[in-house]
Amino acid sequence: MQRITSATAAELFDIAATRRIEHAAAAALPAHTLMRRAGLAVARLAMAIAPHARTIWVACGPGNNGGDGFEAAAQLRHRGFFPAVTFLGDESRLPPDAKASLQRARDAGVTFALTPPSAYELAIDALLGIGSTRPPEGTMAEWLAKMHASGQPVLCVDVPSGLNADTGTLPRGIDQTQASARTCITFLSLKPGLFTAQGRDAAGTVWFDDLGCSAFKDQPVARIAGEPDAHPRTHASHKGSYGDVAVIGGASGMAGAALLAGSAALHGGAGRVFVGLLDPSAAPVDTAQPELMLRDARTLDLSGMTAVCGCGGGEAVQELLPRVLSTAAALVLDADALNAIATDGALQAQLTSRGKSGSPTVITPHPLEAARLLGCTVGDVQADRLAAARQLAARFGVVVVLKGSGTVIAGAAETLPVINLTGNASLATAGTGDVLAGMIGAALAMRQPAFEAARKAVWQHGHIADTWPADAAPLTAGTLARRTPA
Ligand SMILES: NC(=O)C1=CN([C@@H]2O[C@H](COP(=O)(O)OP(=O)(O)OC[C@H]3O[C@@H](n4cnc5c(N)ncnc54)[C@H](O)[C@@H]3O)[C@@H](O)[C@H]2O)[C@@H](O)CC1
Ligand SMILES: [K+]
Numbered sequence: 482m483q484r485i486t487s488a489t490a491a492e493l494f495d496i497a498a499t500r501r502i503e504h505a506a507a508a509a510l511p512a513h514t515l516m517r518r519a520g521l522a523v524a525r526l527a528m529a530i531a532p533h534a535r536t537i538w539v540a541c542g543p544g545n546n547g548g549d550g551f552e553a554a555a556q557l558r559h560r561g562f563f564p565a566v567t568f569l570g571d572e573s574r575l576p577p578d579a580k581a582s583l584q585r586a587r588d589a590g591v592t593f594a595l596t597p598p599s600a601y602e603l604a605i606d607a608l609l610g611i612g613s614t615r616p617p618e619g620t621m622a623e624w625l626a627k628m629h630a631s632g633q634p635v636l637c638v639d640v641p642s643g644l645n646a647d648t649g650t651l652p653r654g655i656d657q658t659q660a661s662a663r664t665c666i667t668f669l670s671l672k673p674g675l676f677t678a679q680g681r682d683a684a685g686t687v688w689f690d691d692l693g694c695s696a697f698k699d700q701p702v703a704r705i706a707g708e709p710d711a712h713p714r715t716h717a718s719h720k721g722s723y724g725d726v727a728v729i730g731g732a733s734g735m736a737g738a739a740l741l742a743g744s745a746a747l748h749g750g751a752g753r754v755f756v757g758l759l760d761p762s763a764a765p766v767d768t769a770q771p772e773l774m775l776r777d778a779r780t781l782d783l784s785g786m787t788a789v790c791g792c793g794g795g796e797a798v799q800e801l802l803p804r805v806l807s808t809a810a811a812l813v814l815d816a817d818a819l820n821a822i823a824t825d826g827a828l829q830a831q832l833t834s835r836g837k838s839g840s841p842t843v844i845t846p847h848p849l850e851a852a853r854l855l856g857c858t859v860g861d862v863q864a865d866r867l868a869a870a871r872q873l874a875a876r877f878g879v880v881v882v883l884k885g886s887g888t889v890i891a892g893a894a895e896t897l898p899v900i901n902l903t904g905n906a907s908l909a910t911a912g913t914g915d916v917l918a919g920m921i922g923a924a925l926a927m928r929q930p931a932f933e934a935a936r937k938a939v940w941q942h943g944h945i946a947d948t949w950p951a952d953a954a955p956l957t958a959g960t961l962a963r964r965t966p967a
Contacts, residue, residue, distance in 0.1 A: 482522055485671065485687040487902040487944065490707035494670035495647045496611045498699040502669050506694040516545065517579040518551020521666050521955050522690040523638055526666050527557060529602055530634055534602035536563050540624050542642065543570030548579025549638045550607025551586040558589040565598045566591055569608065593717025596626060604628040610639035611672070616652030617643045625655060636661040640667060641683040646672040648865045649680030649887065653740050657683040663741025668692055674701050676900045677866050701900045703867055703889075707812060709937035712823040712927065714967070717773035722751035725785065726921065729805060730792035730817070731758040738793025738816070741912045741958050742919035743773045746789065749938070750967030751922030757781040759797040766863025787811040789922035797824070799925055805829045811841040811925040815918040819846050823853035829877075836878025840929040841920050844873070845882040847914065867891070867898055880931040881923070884914065888939050892932040899936050903943025912958025917942045920965050941966055
Protein backbone atom coordinates (compact mmCIF):
# COMPACT_ATOMS: atom_id res chain seq x y z
CA MET A 482 0.00 0.00 0.00
CA GLN A 483 1.44 3.34 -1.05
CA ARG A 484 0.36 6.87 -0.20
CA ILE A 485 0.23 9.06 -3.31
CA THR A 486 1.84 12.47 -2.89
CA SER A 487 3.05 15.22 -5.20
CA ALA A 488 6.42 13.44 -5.19
CA THR A 489 4.96 10.23 -6.63
CA ALA A 490 5.71 9.34 -10.24
CA ALA A 491 3.28 6.79 -11.69
CA GLU A 492 1.17 5.96 -14.71
CA LEU A 493 -2.60 6.46 -14.77
CA PHE A 494 -5.04 4.02 -16.38
CA ASP A 495 -8.59 4.51 -17.55
CA ILE A 496 -11.48 2.23 -16.63
CA ALA A 497 -11.13 0.09 -19.76
CA ALA A 498 -7.44 -0.58 -19.06
CA THR A 499 -8.18 -1.26 -15.38
CA ARG A 500 -10.80 -3.83 -16.39
CA ARG A 501 -8.24 -5.55 -18.61
CA ILE A 502 -5.71 -5.62 -15.77
CA GLU A 503 -8.37 -6.99 -13.41
CA HIS A 504 -9.40 -9.75 -15.82
CA ALA A 505 -5.82 -10.80 -16.49
CA ALA A 506 -4.97 -10.84 -12.79
CA ALA A 507 -8.19 -12.63 -11.78
CA ALA A 508 -7.57 -15.31 -14.40
CA ALA A 509 -4.07 -15.93 -13.06
CA LEU A 510 -5.03 -16.15 -9.37
CA PRO A 511 -7.23 -18.50 -7.31
CA ALA A 512 -10.91 -17.43 -7.17
CA HIS A 513 -11.78 -14.50 -4.89
CA THR A 514 -8.12 -13.62 -4.26
CA LEU A 515 -8.36 -10.04 -5.52
CA MET A 516 -11.41 -9.15 -3.43
CA ARG A 517 -9.91 -10.73 -0.31
CA ARG A 518 -6.78 -8.66 -0.80
CA ALA A 519 -8.78 -5.52 -1.52
CA GLY A 520 -10.97 -6.00 1.57
CA LEU A 521 -7.95 -6.60 3.77
CA ALA A 522 -6.30 -3.42 2.46
CA VAL A 523 -9.46 -1.42 3.21
CA ALA A 524 -9.64 -2.88 6.72
CA ARG A 525 -5.99 -2.05 7.41
CA LEU A 526 -6.38 1.54 6.27
CA ALA A 527 -9.63 1.89 8.24
CA MET A 528 -7.84 0.73 11.39
CA ALA A 529 -5.05 3.25 10.77
CA ILE A 530 -7.53 6.11 10.24
CA ALA A 531 -9.80 5.28 13.16
CA PRO A 532 -7.88 2.99 15.54
CA HIS A 533 -10.29 3.64 18.44
CA ALA A 534 -13.51 3.42 16.44
CA ARG A 535 -16.38 1.77 18.28
CA THR A 536 -18.60 1.57 15.20
CA ILE A 537 -17.58 1.67 11.55
CA TRP A 538 -20.39 2.16 9.06
CA VAL A 539 -19.76 0.19 5.87
CA ALA A 540 -22.15 1.22 3.09
CA CYS A 541 -22.13 -1.52 0.42
CA GLY A 542 -23.51 -1.25 -3.10
CA PRO A 543 -24.85 -3.80 -5.62
CA GLY A 544 -21.58 -4.75 -7.35
CA ASN A 545 -18.03 -5.79 -6.58
CA ASN A 546 -17.31 -2.44 -4.92
CA GLY A 547 -19.87 -3.54 -2.36
CA GLY A 548 -18.03 -6.88 -2.26
CA ASP A 549 -14.87 -5.08 -1.20
CA GLY A 550 -16.96 -3.51 1.57
CA PHE A 551 -18.29 -6.89 2.80
CA GLU A 552 -14.78 -8.28 2.78
CA ALA A 553 -13.44 -5.27 4.69
CA ALA A 554 -16.24 -5.67 7.25
CA ALA A 555 -15.34 -9.35 7.74
CA GLN A 556 -11.67 -8.48 8.22
CA LEU A 557 -12.51 -5.68 10.66
CA ARG A 558 -14.75 -7.97 12.72
CA HIS A 559 -11.98 -10.57 12.90
CA ARG A 560 -9.78 -7.84 14.40
CA GLY A 561 -12.21 -6.90 17.15
CA PHE A 562 -13.91 -3.94 15.45
CA PHE A 563 -17.66 -3.47 15.10
CA PRO A 564 -18.56 -2.77 11.50
CA ALA A 565 -22.23 -2.07 10.76
CA VAL A 566 -23.04 -2.92 7.15
CA THR A 567 -25.90 -1.38 5.21
CA PHE A 568 -26.38 -3.11 1.88
CA LEU A 569 -28.11 -1.49 -1.03
CA GLY A 570 -28.64 -4.18 -3.59
CA ASP A 571 -30.27 -7.44 -4.48
CA GLU A 572 -28.41 -10.37 -2.91
CA SER A 573 -29.55 -12.74 -5.64
CA ARG A 574 -27.92 -10.51 -8.29
CA LEU A 575 -24.59 -9.94 -6.58
CA PRO A 576 -21.54 -10.92 -8.67
CA PRO A 577 -19.91 -14.17 -7.45
CA ASP A 578 -16.95 -12.52 -5.69
CA ALA A 579 -19.22 -10.13 -3.82
CA LYS A 580 -21.59 -12.97 -2.88
CA ALA A 581 -18.70 -14.94 -1.39
CA SER A 582 -17.56 -11.88 0.58
CA LEU A 583 -21.09 -11.25 1.85
CA GLN A 584 -21.13 -14.78 3.22
CA ARG A 585 -17.73 -14.24 4.84
CA ALA A 586 -19.03 -11.09 6.52
CA ARG A 587 -22.03 -13.01 7.87
CA ASP A 588 -19.82 -15.85 9.06
CA ALA A 589 -17.61 -13.32 10.87
CA GLY A 590 -20.62 -12.02 12.84
CA VAL A 591 -20.81 -8.63 11.19
CA THR A 592 -23.94 -6.60 12.04
CA PHE A 593 -26.26 -5.91 9.08
CA ALA A 594 -28.81 -3.09 9.28
CA LEU A 595 -31.32 -1.44 7.00
CA THR A 596 -30.35 2.07 7.99
CA PRO A 597 -27.00 3.68 8.84
CA PRO A 598 -25.94 3.56 12.51
CA SER A 599 -26.91 6.65 14.50
CA ALA A 600 -23.32 7.10 15.70
CA TYR A 601 -20.09 5.95 14.13
CA GLU A 602 -16.47 7.07 13.98
CA LEU A 603 -15.66 6.17 10.37
CA ALA A 604 -17.75 5.59 7.24
CA ILE A 605 -16.55 3.28 4.48
CA ASP A 606 -18.03 4.12 1.07
CA ALA A 607 -18.28 0.86 -0.85
CA LEU A 608 -21.39 1.80 -2.82
CA LEU A 609 -20.01 2.20 -6.34
CA GLY A 610 -16.59 1.78 -7.88
CA ILE A 611 -15.56 1.83 -11.52
CA GLY A 612 -18.89 0.27 -12.49
CA SER A 613 -20.83 3.45 -11.74
CA THR A 614 -23.04 4.10 -14.76
CA ARG A 615 -25.57 6.71 -13.64
CA PRO A 616 -25.98 9.33 -10.93
CA PRO A 617 -26.69 7.92 -7.46
CA GLU A 618 -30.26 8.64 -6.45
CA GLY A 619 -32.80 7.70 -3.79
CA THR A 620 -31.38 5.86 -0.79
CA MET A 621 -27.88 5.74 -2.26
CA ALA A 622 -27.79 9.51 -2.70
CA GLU A 623 -29.20 9.94 0.82
CA TRP A 624 -26.52 7.73 2.34
CA LEU A 625 -23.78 9.55 0.47
CA ALA A 626 -25.12 12.91 1.62
CA LYS A 627 -25.37 11.68 5.22
CA MET A 628 -21.86 10.24 5.11
CA HIS A 629 -20.32 13.45 3.87
CA ALA A 630 -22.31 15.79 6.09
CA SER A 631 -21.72 13.90 9.34
CA GLY A 632 -18.32 15.39 10.13
CA GLN A 633 -16.81 11.91 10.51
CA PRO A 634 -14.00 10.72 8.24
CA VAL A 635 -14.92 8.88 5.05
CA LEU A 636 -12.84 6.13 3.47
CA CYS A 637 -13.77 5.57 -0.18
CA VAL A 638 -13.20 2.15 -1.68
CA ASP A 639 -11.53 2.29 -5.11
CA VAL A 640 -13.17 5.61 -6.07
CA PRO A 641 -15.63 7.96 -4.34
CA SER A 642 -19.05 6.61 -5.31
CA GLY A 643 -20.44 8.24 -8.43
CA LEU A 644 -17.11 9.79 -9.43
CA ASN A 645 -16.18 9.13 -13.05
CA ALA A 646 -12.79 7.48 -12.65
CA ASP A 647 -11.72 8.58 -16.14
CA THR A 648 -12.63 12.25 -15.92
CA GLY A 649 -12.99 13.17 -12.24
CA THR A 650 -16.52 14.47 -12.71
CA LEU A 651 -19.26 13.97 -10.14
CA PRO A 652 -22.94 13.90 -11.07
CA ARG A 653 -24.82 17.14 -10.42
CA GLY A 654 -26.14 17.36 -6.88
CA ILE A 655 -23.62 14.89 -5.44
CA ASP A 656 -21.30 16.82 -3.15
CA GLN A 657 -18.54 14.73 -1.61
CA THR A 658 -16.31 17.46 -0.33
CA GLN A 659 -17.65 18.17 3.14
CA ALA A 660 -16.45 15.25 5.26
CA SER A 661 -13.85 16.22 7.83
CA ALA A 662 -11.26 13.87 6.31
CA ARG A 663 -11.54 12.10 3.01
CA THR A 664 -9.37 9.16 2.06
CA CYS A 665 -9.56 6.88 -0.94
CA ILE A 666 -7.85 3.54 -1.37
CA THR A 667 -7.72 2.55 -5.00
CA PHE A 668 -6.86 -0.85 -6.42
CA LEU A 669 -4.93 -2.35 -9.33
CA SER A 670 -4.42 0.98 -11.11
CA LEU A 671 -4.27 4.68 -10.37
CA LYS A 672 -7.16 6.37 -12.15
CA PRO A 673 -6.90 9.87 -13.67
CA GLY A 674 -10.28 10.92 -12.28
CA LEU A 675 -8.89 10.80 -8.74
CA PHE A 676 -6.54 13.65 -9.53
CA THR A 677 -8.35 16.22 -11.65
CA ALA A 678 -11.66 18.10 -11.90
CA GLN A 679 -13.76 17.24 -8.81
CA GLY A 680 -11.73 14.12 -8.12
CA ARG A 681 -9.14 15.67 -5.88
CA ASP A 682 -11.69 17.17 -3.52
CA ALA A 683 -13.80 14.02 -3.51
CA ALA A 684 -10.95 11.54 -3.02
CA GLY A 685 -8.85 13.49 -0.52
CA THR A 686 -5.73 11.55 0.37
CA VAL A 687 -5.22 8.74 -2.13
CA TRP A 688 -3.64 5.39 -1.28
CA PHE A 689 -2.81 2.76 -3.87
CA ASP A 690 -2.67 -1.00 -3.50
CA ASP A 691 -1.72 -3.06 -6.55
CA LEU A 692 -3.17 -6.19 -4.87
CA GLY A 693 0.09 -7.96 -5.73
CA CYS A 694 -0.62 -7.57 -9.44
CA SER A 695 2.06 -5.13 -10.59
CA ALA A 696 3.16 -7.66 -13.21
CA PHE A 697 -0.05 -7.05 -15.17
CA LYS A 698 0.54 -4.06 -17.42
CA ASP A 699 -1.61 -2.09 -19.81
CA GLN A 700 -1.59 1.13 -21.80
CA PRO A 701 -1.64 4.26 -19.58
CA VAL A 702 -3.61 7.38 -20.54
CA ALA A 703 -1.65 9.88 -18.47
CA ARG A 704 0.83 10.04 -15.62
CA ILE A 705 1.65 11.84 -12.43
CA ALA A 706 5.24 12.85 -12.67
CA GLY A 707 6.65 13.65 -9.23
CA GLU A 708 9.20 16.32 -8.47
CA PRO A 709 10.97 17.61 -11.58
CA ASP A 710 14.74 17.35 -11.83
CA ALA A 711 16.76 20.31 -10.61
CA HIS A 712 18.92 22.10 -13.17
CA PRO A 713 21.96 23.22 -11.15
CA ARG A 714 23.75 26.32 -12.45
CA THR A 715 27.35 25.87 -13.41
CA HIS A 716 29.91 28.18 -11.86
CA ALA A 717 31.28 29.28 -15.23
CA SER A 718 28.04 30.85 -16.40
CA HIS A 719 26.77 34.38 -16.94
CA LYS A 720 23.44 36.06 -17.54
CA GLY A 721 23.61 35.17 -21.21
CA SER A 722 23.63 31.51 -20.25
CA TYR A 723 20.10 31.73 -18.89
CA GLY A 724 18.37 33.51 -21.72
CA ASP A 725 16.20 36.58 -22.12
CA VAL A 726 12.50 36.77 -21.30
CA ALA A 727 10.29 39.50 -22.73
CA VAL A 728 6.89 39.86 -21.10
CA ILE A 729 4.36 41.45 -23.46
CA GLY A 730 1.31 42.73 -21.65
CA GLY A 731 0.21 45.35 -19.15
CA ALA A 732 -2.32 47.36 -21.12
CA SER A 733 -3.73 50.46 -19.49
CA GLY A 734 -4.55 49.74 -15.84
CA MET A 735 -3.13 46.21 -15.99
CA ALA A 736 0.62 46.76 -15.68
CA GLY A 737 0.64 44.68 -12.50
CA ALA A 738 -0.06 41.45 -14.39
CA ALA A 739 2.96 41.95 -16.65
CA LEU A 740 5.18 42.97 -13.74
CA LEU A 741 4.17 39.85 -11.81
CA ALA A 742 5.08 37.66 -14.78
CA GLY A 743 8.37 39.55 -15.09
CA SER A 744 9.13 39.08 -11.41
CA ALA A 745 8.46 35.34 -11.65
CA ALA A 746 10.70 35.04 -14.72
CA LEU A 747 13.44 36.93 -12.92
CA HIS A 748 13.27 34.85 -9.75
CA GLY A 749 12.85 31.75 -11.89
CA GLY A 750 16.35 32.31 -13.13
CA ALA A 751 16.10 34.02 -16.52
CA GLY A 752 19.29 35.93 -17.38
CA ARG A 753 17.54 39.18 -18.30
CA VAL A 754 13.88 40.12 -18.13
CA PHE A 755 12.30 42.84 -20.27
CA VAL A 756 8.73 43.91 -19.62
CA GLY A 757 7.18 45.30 -22.76
CA LEU A 758 4.18 47.28 -21.60
CA LEU A 759 1.25 47.96 -23.89
CA ASP A 760 0.28 51.12 -22.01
CA PRO A 761 2.27 53.97 -23.63
CA SER A 762 1.90 56.09 -20.50
CA ALA A 763 3.33 53.44 -18.18
CA ALA A 764 6.11 54.41 -15.76
CA PRO A 765 9.64 53.81 -17.18
CA VAL A 766 10.83 51.80 -14.18
CA ASP A 767 9.42 49.64 -11.42
CA THR A 768 11.35 50.98 -8.44
CA ALA A 769 10.40 47.94 -6.35
CA GLN A 770 11.95 45.67 -9.01
CA PRO A 771 14.63 47.73 -10.78
CA GLU A 772 16.06 44.53 -12.33
CA LEU A 773 13.08 44.46 -14.69
CA MET A 774 13.84 46.42 -17.86
CA LEU A 775 10.63 48.23 -18.77
CA ARG A 776 10.09 48.99 -22.46
CA ASP A 777 7.35 49.95 -24.86
CA ALA A 778 6.12 46.55 -26.09
CA ARG A 779 6.14 47.75 -29.71
CA THR A 780 9.89 48.38 -29.66
CA LEU A 781 11.12 44.99 -28.45
CA ASP A 782 12.99 42.73 -30.87
CA LEU A 783 11.82 39.26 -29.84
CA SER A 784 14.11 37.18 -32.03
CA GLY A 785 16.35 35.20 -29.69
CA MET A 786 14.03 35.86 -26.77
CA THR A 787 11.37 33.90 -24.91
CA ALA A 788 8.18 35.96 -25.04
CA VAL A 789 5.53 35.66 -22.35
CA CYS A 790 2.54 37.25 -24.00
CA GLY A 791 -0.91 38.16 -22.76
CA CYS A 792 -0.66 38.92 -19.03
CA GLY A 793 -2.91 41.96 -18.57
CA GLY A 794 -2.80 42.41 -22.33
CA GLY A 795 -6.37 43.60 -22.77
CA GLU A 796 -7.49 44.12 -26.35
CA ALA A 797 -4.26 45.97 -27.14
CA VAL A 798 -2.28 42.73 -27.34
CA GLN A 799 -4.10 41.63 -30.51
CA GLU A 800 -2.22 43.97 -32.85
CA LEU A 801 1.17 42.68 -31.61
CA LEU A 802 0.34 39.00 -31.82
CA PRO A 803 1.26 38.45 -35.50
CA ARG A 804 4.79 39.70 -34.79
CA VAL A 805 5.06 37.85 -31.48
CA LEU A 806 3.93 34.58 -33.09
CA SER A 807 6.34 34.93 -36.00
CA THR A 808 9.48 36.22 -34.26
CA ALA A 809 9.69 34.97 -30.65
CA ALA A 810 12.27 32.20 -30.31
CA ALA A 811 10.15 30.56 -27.61
CA LEU A 812 6.70 31.60 -26.47
CA VAL A 813 4.23 31.37 -23.61
CA LEU A 814 0.70 32.55 -24.48
CA ASP A 815 -1.58 33.42 -21.60
CA ALA A 816 -4.86 35.16 -20.79
CA ASP A 817 -5.73 37.96 -23.23
CA ALA A 818 -3.42 36.61 -25.91
CA LEU A 819 -5.45 33.40 -25.86
CA ASN A 820 -8.73 35.30 -25.91
CA ALA A 821 -7.53 37.26 -28.93
CA ILE A 822 -6.45 34.10 -30.75
CA ALA A 823 -9.80 32.45 -29.98
CA THR A 824 -11.65 35.14 -31.93
CA ASP A 825 -9.24 35.48 -34.85
CA GLY A 826 -8.91 32.75 -37.47
CA ALA A 827 -5.74 34.23 -38.94
CA LEU A 828 -4.02 34.18 -35.55
CA GLN A 829 -5.14 30.60 -35.03
CA ALA A 830 -3.62 29.62 -38.35
CA GLN A 831 -0.40 31.40 -37.41
CA LEU A 832 -0.27 29.64 -34.02
CA THR A 833 -0.85 26.31 -35.74
CA SER A 834 1.95 26.84 -38.24
CA ARG A 835 4.25 28.01 -35.46
CA GLY A 836 3.42 24.93 -33.39
CA LYS A 837 3.83 22.55 -36.32
CA SER A 838 7.20 24.13 -37.17
CA GLY A 839 8.47 23.03 -33.76
CA SER A 840 9.11 26.49 -32.29
CA PRO A 841 8.78 25.98 -28.53
CA THR A 842 5.30 27.23 -27.59
CA VAL A 843 3.26 26.77 -24.42
CA ILE A 844 -0.31 27.95 -23.95
CA THR A 845 -1.76 28.29 -20.44
CA PRO A 846 -5.57 28.48 -20.64
CA HIS A 847 -7.91 28.23 -17.69
CA PRO A 848 -11.07 26.26 -18.53
CA LEU A 849 -12.97 29.28 -19.96
CA GLU A 850 -10.04 30.25 -22.21
CA ALA A 851 -9.72 26.62 -23.30
CA ALA A 852 -13.44 26.56 -24.10
CA ARG A 853 -13.13 29.70 -26.21
CA LEU A 854 -10.20 28.20 -28.14
CA LEU A 855 -12.06 24.93 -28.71
CA GLY A 856 -15.37 26.61 -29.51
CA CYS A 857 -17.21 24.72 -26.76
CA THR A 858 -18.49 25.41 -23.25
CA VAL A 859 -16.59 25.40 -19.96
CA GLY A 860 -18.78 22.46 -18.99
CA ASP A 861 -17.51 20.53 -22.02
CA VAL A 862 -13.89 21.24 -21.05
CA GLN A 863 -14.41 20.27 -17.42
CA ALA A 864 -16.34 17.15 -18.40
CA ASP A 865 -13.08 15.66 -19.70
CA ARG A 866 -10.07 17.81 -18.91
CA LEU A 867 -7.53 15.30 -20.26
CA ALA A 868 -9.35 15.11 -23.58
CA ALA A 869 -9.69 18.90 -23.82
CA ALA A 870 -5.98 19.45 -23.17
CA ARG A 871 -5.01 16.75 -25.68
CA GLN A 872 -7.36 18.22 -28.26
CA LEU A 873 -5.86 21.70 -27.92
CA ALA A 874 -2.33 20.32 -28.09
CA ALA A 875 -3.15 18.37 -31.25
CA ARG A 876 -4.96 21.25 -32.93
CA PHE A 877 -2.21 23.82 -32.50
CA GLY A 878 0.86 21.58 -32.15
CA VAL A 879 1.79 23.26 -28.86
CA VAL A 880 2.22 22.31 -25.21
CA VAL A 881 -0.99 22.98 -23.28
CA VAL A 882 -1.25 23.77 -19.59
CA LEU A 883 -4.95 23.44 -18.76
CA LYS A 884 -5.23 25.10 -15.38
CA GLY A 885 -7.63 24.21 -12.58
CA SER A 886 -7.80 21.51 -9.93
CA GLY A 887 -5.38 18.89 -11.23
CA THR A 888 -3.70 20.98 -13.92
CA VAL A 889 -3.19 18.95 -17.09
CA ILE A 890 -0.07 19.32 -19.23
CA ALA A 891 -0.44 17.87 -22.72
CA GLY A 892 1.92 17.96 -25.68
CA ALA A 893 2.63 15.91 -28.76
CA ALA A 894 0.52 12.78 -29.25
CA GLU A 895 3.43 10.49 -28.39
CA THR A 896 3.97 12.20 -25.01
CA LEU A 897 1.80 10.96 -22.17
CA PRO A 898 -0.10 13.90 -20.60
CA VAL A 899 0.77 14.76 -17.01
CA ILE A 900 -1.69 15.60 -14.25
CA ASN A 901 0.00 17.83 -11.71
CA LEU A 902 -0.50 17.05 -8.02
CA THR A 903 0.86 20.17 -6.34
CA GLY A 904 -1.16 23.28 -5.52
CA ASN A 905 -4.18 24.14 -3.47
CA ALA A 906 -7.01 26.65 -3.25
CA SER A 907 -4.70 29.39 -1.93
CA LEU A 908 -3.65 29.81 -5.59
CA ALA A 909 -7.18 30.90 -6.46
CA THR A 910 -6.28 34.58 -6.20
CA ALA A 911 -5.54 37.34 -8.71
CA GLY A 912 -2.18 37.26 -10.44
CA THR A 913 -1.12 33.68 -9.76
CA GLY A 914 -1.68 32.79 -13.43
CA ASP A 915 0.63 35.63 -14.49
CA VAL A 916 3.26 34.22 -12.13
CA LEU A 917 2.93 30.78 -13.68
CA ALA A 918 3.36 32.18 -17.18
CA GLY A 919 6.53 33.97 -16.06
CA MET A 920 7.89 30.82 -14.44
CA ILE A 921 7.35 28.81 -17.63
CA GLY A 922 9.02 31.63 -19.57
CA ALA A 923 12.13 31.41 -17.36
CA ALA A 924 12.38 27.64 -17.87
CA LEU A 925 11.98 28.04 -21.65
CA ALA A 926 14.61 30.79 -21.72
CA MET A 927 17.00 28.30 -20.10
CA ARG A 928 16.33 26.10 -23.13
CA GLN A 929 14.45 23.40 -21.34
CA PRO A 930 12.16 21.48 -23.72
CA ALA A 931 8.69 23.04 -23.75
CA PHE A 932 6.87 20.10 -22.14
CA GLU A 933 9.43 19.78 -19.35
CA ALA A 934 9.54 23.56 -18.84
CA ALA A 935 5.77 23.63 -18.40
CA ARG A 936 5.68 20.57 -16.16
CA LYS A 937 8.47 21.88 -13.95
CA ALA A 938 6.95 25.34 -13.55
CA VAL A 939 3.46 24.01 -12.82
CA TRP A 940 4.86 21.66 -10.18
CA GLN A 941 6.95 24.36 -8.51
CA HIS A 942 4.14 26.92 -8.62
CA GLY A 943 1.87 24.53 -6.72
CA HIS A 944 4.65 23.38 -4.42
CA ILE A 945 5.26 26.92 -3.19
CA ALA A 946 1.59 27.11 -2.21
CA ASP A 947 1.67 23.64 -0.59
CA THR A 948 4.65 24.56 1.59
CA TRP A 949 3.38 28.04 2.53
CA PRO A 950 2.97 28.00 6.34
CA ALA A 951 -0.66 27.71 7.43
CA ASP A 952 -0.22 30.42 10.09
CA ALA A 953 1.47 32.90 7.72
CA ALA A 954 -0.26 35.80 5.97
CA PRO A 955 -2.21 34.76 2.84
CA LEU A 956 0.01 33.90 -0.12
CA THR A 957 -0.18 36.73 -2.64
CA ALA A 958 0.87 36.51 -6.27
CA GLY A 959 3.77 38.90 -5.57
CA THR A 960 5.13 36.68 -2.83
CA LEU A 961 4.60 33.62 -5.01
CA ALA A 962 6.70 35.25 -7.74
CA ARG A 963 9.48 36.17 -5.33
CA ARG A 964 9.62 32.61 -3.96
CA THR A 965 10.02 31.07 -7.41
CA PRO A 966 13.09 28.81 -7.27
CA ALA A 967 15.70 29.40 -9.97
N1 LIG B 1 -13.88 -8.55 -9.22
C1 LIG B 1 -12.88 -8.42 -8.36
O1 LIG B 1 -12.32 -9.38 -7.91
C2 LIG B 1 -12.41 -7.07 -7.96
C3 LIG B 1 -13.27 -6.00 -7.93
N2 LIG B 1 -12.88 -4.83 -7.44
C4 LIG B 1 -13.89 -3.84 -7.08
O2 LIG B 1 -14.97 -3.95 -7.97
C5 LIG B 1 -15.34 -2.68 -8.44
C6 LIG B 1 -15.96 -2.81 -9.76
O3 LIG B 1 -17.05 -3.68 -9.59
P1 LIG B 1 -18.31 -3.70 -10.54
O4 LIG B 1 -17.88 -3.83 -11.92
O5 LIG B 1 -19.23 -4.73 -10.00
O6 LIG B 1 -18.89 -2.25 -10.39
P2 LIG B 1 -19.45 -1.45 -9.14
O7 LIG B 1 -19.38 -2.23 -7.90
O8 LIG B 1 -18.80 -0.14 -9.18
O9 LIG B 1 -20.97 -1.20 -9.49
C7 LIG B 1 -21.65 -1.89 -10.50
C8 LIG B 1 -23.07 -2.16 -10.05
O10 LIG B 1 -23.68 -0.96 -9.63
C9 LIG B 1 -24.85 -0.70 -10.44
N3 LIG B 1 -24.90 0.74 -10.55
C10 LIG B 1 -24.16 1.56 -11.32
N4 LIG B 1 -24.47 2.87 -11.09
C11 LIG B 1 -25.44 2.85 -10.14
C12 LIG B 1 -26.16 3.87 -9.49
N5 LIG B 1 -25.97 5.14 -9.74
N6 LIG B 1 -27.07 3.51 -8.57
C13 LIG B 1 -27.29 2.21 -8.27
N7 LIG B 1 -26.63 1.19 -8.87
C14 LIG B 1 -25.72 1.52 -9.78
C15 LIG B 1 -24.64 -1.46 -11.71
O11 LIG B 1 -25.86 -1.76 -12.30
C16 LIG B 1 -23.91 -2.71 -11.17
O12 LIG B 1 -24.85 -3.58 -10.59
C17 LIG B 1 -14.09 -1.89 -8.39
O13 LIG B 1 -14.32 -0.51 -8.36
C18 LIG B 1 -13.46 -2.42 -7.13
O14 LIG B 1 -13.96 -1.75 -5.99
C19 LIG B 1 -11.58 -4.69 -6.83
O15 LIG B 1 -11.71 -5.14 -5.54
C20 LIG B 1 -10.56 -5.53 -7.54
C21 LIG B 1 -10.99 -6.95 -7.54
K1 LIG C 1 -16.76 3.64 -3.56
